[in-house]
Ligand code: B12
């Protein structure tokens with residue numbers, strides 16, 4: 292068992308992934324998410340990968356901050372695929388990769404804002420961190436500057452232990468940094484408040500724009516199609532979902548002083 296986990300760990304870290312943890316499906320507890328069995332019958336474990344966000348998340352330019360996230364998300368795809376393929380072809384277990392965020396199910400009303408697998412709960416089950424005051428996971432080394440993906444497997448792997456202590460000190464900087472007040476109620480992120488600020492060119496803006504467009508005169512329509520809002524929505528349409536806010540994530544002091552040699556730098 293230890294050898295199997297070690298072999299997987301070496302493979303994952305060899306891809307340039309920053310950290311990896313293992314969880315038995317039995318230790319994954321996310322009350323609002325579907326059961327893992329309903330997504331992948333026979334699944335026994337999760338390989339959870341942690342990808343460190345670089346300091347561009349602090350940039351005052353939302354374009355550069357978002358670009359860093361896009362780079363990272365693009366890196367997660369081949370990494371996840373290669374781990375899933377390694378599990379299938381070298382270790383003999385079927386494998387299912389879990390994406391950073393999308394695709395999501397928008398057709399089932401109770402699943403709006405609920406991923407197939409909750410990667411925060413998966414990361415916690417795999418010993419990769421603890422919930423912070425901002426309701427996202429704080430990794431002991433990278434702080435909040437970390438995103439996750441996972442690969443579900445039928446391998447019997449025991450869960451890694453949790454961090455010795457919760458890295459979150461409860462300082463409250465993340466909550467105060469949120470310009471939308473989305474974190475004001477402890478233990479709950481107000482999704483609409485967060486989205487209004489963090490995805491200004493997301494679905495809600497698009498619906499409002501096209502509703503106004505339908506009722507506008509031809510001259511108004513022409514002006515609308517030349518407006519900065521339309522250009523930004525058009526850009527979001529081909530780039531994909533874009534976050535223009537990283538404040539709760541960047542405000543957290545944990546992990547800011549991480550040095551190169553503490554990373555899995557290759
Ligand atoms: C939908 C979604 C959102 C929604 C949130 C909806 C929600 N309530 O979960 C919105 C659009 C608001 C959002 C915003 C952000 N997101 Co988001 N999001 C997701 C997504 C796709 C699904 C989450 C999900 O399934 N939620 C439904 C269920 C599981 O949530 P829930 O149980 O109701 O959630 C609450 C509980 O978990 C509660 N909680 C439960 N137990 C405990 C225990 C304690 C002690 C505490 C304090 C809280 C707590 O906190 C949650 C807050 O409401 C995940 C990817 C994924 N597949 O997991 C990313 C994900 C959660 N997002 C992430 C990030 C980084 C962000 C943002 C920083 C945006 C950005 N710029 O990147 C903000 C942070 C907002 C915040 N501080 O909470 C990361 C978090 C990484 C991390 N370090 O934990 C994830 C995991 C993506 C990834 N692959 O890494 N997100």
Ligand code: SF4
Pocket residue numbers: 468469470471472473474480484485486488489536537538539540
């Ligand atoms: S991403 Fe921005 S708007 Fe959303 S909770 Fe964090 S600080 Fe608030």
Ligand code: SF4
Pocket residue numbers: 423424425429435458459460461462463464465466542543544545
């Ligand atoms: S900013 Fe402070 S309260 Fe928020 S997660 Fe980091 S340590 Fe915890």
